[in-house]
Amino acid sequence: MRGQKLHSPQSVHRVLRILDLLSTSADPLSLAEISRRLASPKSSIVSLLHGLEEAHYVRSTENGWWLGSGAFGLGSALVAARERLPSSVIIHAGMVDLAKASGETVIFAVLNEDRTGITYLDVVESRETVRFTVSIGNRRELYCTAGGRVLLSEMTPQQVDDYLASVEPAAWTDSTMTDRQAICDAVSAAREAGVAQTIDQAANGATGTAALVRAAGGQVPGALIVASPTARSRDRLADLRQQVLDAAASISRNLGFTG
Template identity: 30%
Template sequence: MPRVVPAVIRALDILELFLDRPQLSAREVAERLDLPRTTVHELLVTLVARAYLISVPGQPVQYRLGMPLFQLGAAFAGRLDLVREAQNVAREVAAACDEAVHVAVLDGADVVYLVKVDSTHPVRMVSGVGLRLPAHCTAVGKILLASLDPECLDAVLTKDVLPGMTPDSVTDQDALRAQLDRARSAGVAFDIGESDSAMRCVAAPIRDHSGATIAAMSVSAPIVRWTAQAQAEWPDLVREGATALSARMGFTAQPE
C-alpha cells in the first residue's frame, strides 16, 4: 500500500483549522494540532510560499486562507452536476420505497422537474422531466417556497387568490404561508392531493456548498399506497435522500 506522507497530512490539518476560524496565529496552530513550533513554522512558511495561506497585513504571525484555495473550491463546484448527482441519489431513494422520486427546482412561481425515477408498480404517477407546475400545489414547490426570504416570497406570491389544480389545492395566501411556516420548521412539505387528487407527496430541501436551497426531492405515491406506515417512514427517507444529495453538492451541515 502506498505510504502516506506525514508532512502533507500536517499541512492539510493546518488548512482545515481555518474551516471554523477566519484567522489563526502560528502559536494557535501549534497548540490546536499539538505540534512543535519549529515544525509548524516550516509548514506555514511553505504554505505561504505557495499562497495557500497569507500573512495578515500588519500582523505577520497571523494567517488566513489564500486565493488558490478559493480557486480549487470553485473548480470543484463547477464540476458538480446537479442532474447527474440527483439521478444517482433518486435511484437509491426509489429503491428503498419503490415509489416515484422527483427532483425539482423553483422557477418564479412554478417548479420544473429535473429528475424522475419511477416505481415498479403498475399504477404510477403521471409526470416527467421538464414538467412545470404551480409551486404552491406541490410538495417540492412548498419546501422551495419555504426557503425564500420574506421579500422574495412576497415577489413570488403576488395574487391574493392562487390558482388551484384540484379541489384540495391551497389557494388562500394566509393558509399557504401557514403551511410554509410548518414546512420550514419540520424540514419537509406535503402535497395531499393538491396537484393530483389521487396522489400524495412529501419533499425535503437540497442545499449547495453555501447552504442555499437549490432544489427539492420528493417521494410520490398513489393514495392507495399512502399508508400510515408510509406516512411515518417516507418523510425521514426523503430527508435522508435530500441530505445525501446536498452533501454531493458540497453542503456541510454546521454543528448545532
C-alpha cells in the same frame, strides 16, 4: 501499514474516523483523546496512527496528532474530482437511491425564472405497477405542491406574500388549499420542519413529499420530491418525510454542502 493491517472493515472505518476527527479539530489530538472519542483501545489506534504517519496522512507533534501533507493532498484531489463531476450526475444518483428505498417515483424540480412555479428537471420512476408518472419539463404551481411549498419556504415571508398576491390560487381538487393565510401557514411549517408534504392537493390520489437540496455555497438548486399514490402513502407519511430529508441531506453533502 505497520502493526495493524487494514484487513478488516473495522480497521478501515477507524482510519476514516481518525482522519475525520483530525480534520474537524482546531488543535492536535492526543492518543488518549482519539481513543476516547472513537471508543477504541489505544493499542489499536496507535498502530493505525503509525501506519498513517508513514504515508504522511498524519504527523506526530509534541502536542498530539495532526493531519499530514498526504491528507491535504488527498483532500484537494477529492475536491477537484467532485468539481469535475456534474452536479446533475450527483443529484440523479441520489434520486435513484431514494427511488429504491421508497419504492416511489422521485423528481427533482427547480424554481422557474419568474419564481411563480416549478419545472421537473429529472425523474426516476417507481417500478410499481401503480405509480405516479410525470414527464421532464412538466410545470406545476408553487402553492399546492410539496416541491413548490418547500421552495417557497426558502423565500422570506415578504417574498411569499408578494407571490401569493400575484396569483389566484385555484382548486385543482376538492382538497386544494386556496386560502392565502393557510398556504402561508403551510409554507411556515415546511420552513420549520425542512420538509413539505401534500395530499391530494394538486391531483386526486397523489401525495408529494419534498425537501431542499443545497450546493456547496448553501444555495438551493432545487427540491427533491417523492411522488406517490395516496392510497399507498397514508400509512407511511412520516417514513416518507424522513426518507426525503435523509436523501436530500446526502445529496447536499455530496454537492459539498457542510452546513
